[in-house]
Amino acid sequence: DIQMTQSPSSLSASVGDRVTITCRASQGIRNDLGWYQQKPGKAPKRLIYAASSLQSGVPSRFSGSGSGTEFTLTISSLQPEDFATYYCLQHNSYPPTFGPGTKVDIK
């Protein structure tokens, strides 16, 4: 299985801050990666697909980059509704595997 790691595991930030989350794959996955946002009691919501494509309806302050083994999710200006846990997902090879998550909370 491809192992996905995320860093940091948690972070505290203020409204307006620029936030970057990193996801690393244990082997190359091209750009077969998505980013998800999950709020308590809710299902994950896809933000980014194909590593850097913005899901329709998702604010443009979210962006993704990377290819191969290292990927980043950036929130350019954190908003109150962005406090949540973020997961990456690789679907390059089976089984698909998720990162362990990054919890973003209020400083």
Place this chain on the structure above:
Amino acid sequence: QVQLQESGPGLVKPSQTLSLTCTVSGGSISSGGYYWNWIRQHPGKGLEWIGYVFYSGSTYYNPSLRSRVTISLDTSKNQFSLNLSSVTAADTAVYYCARAERMDVWGQGTTVTVSS
């Protein structure tokens, strides 16, 4: 707009079979060439992919659960189902269904507790 909705018992006894259904609305389950997935999330933990059924009916399961999992399609009802046998407390989780390899659309999730 495709929507997915999970349903099934919220409580299952140890050693029994957990059975859940995902109803798809806004699109046909048998067209579009999609994979239909089940994923679970243990309390306070991360996400674990369980398996998929392809629109053609072929399946693939997570090796860690393969011996206990069956996923099937019911095209007449536009549904797909998960059966997980011989459950234990470790199978207590929120279970989600999701569309496609890229898991673009998710159901809201259903909580299943394994307890006597």
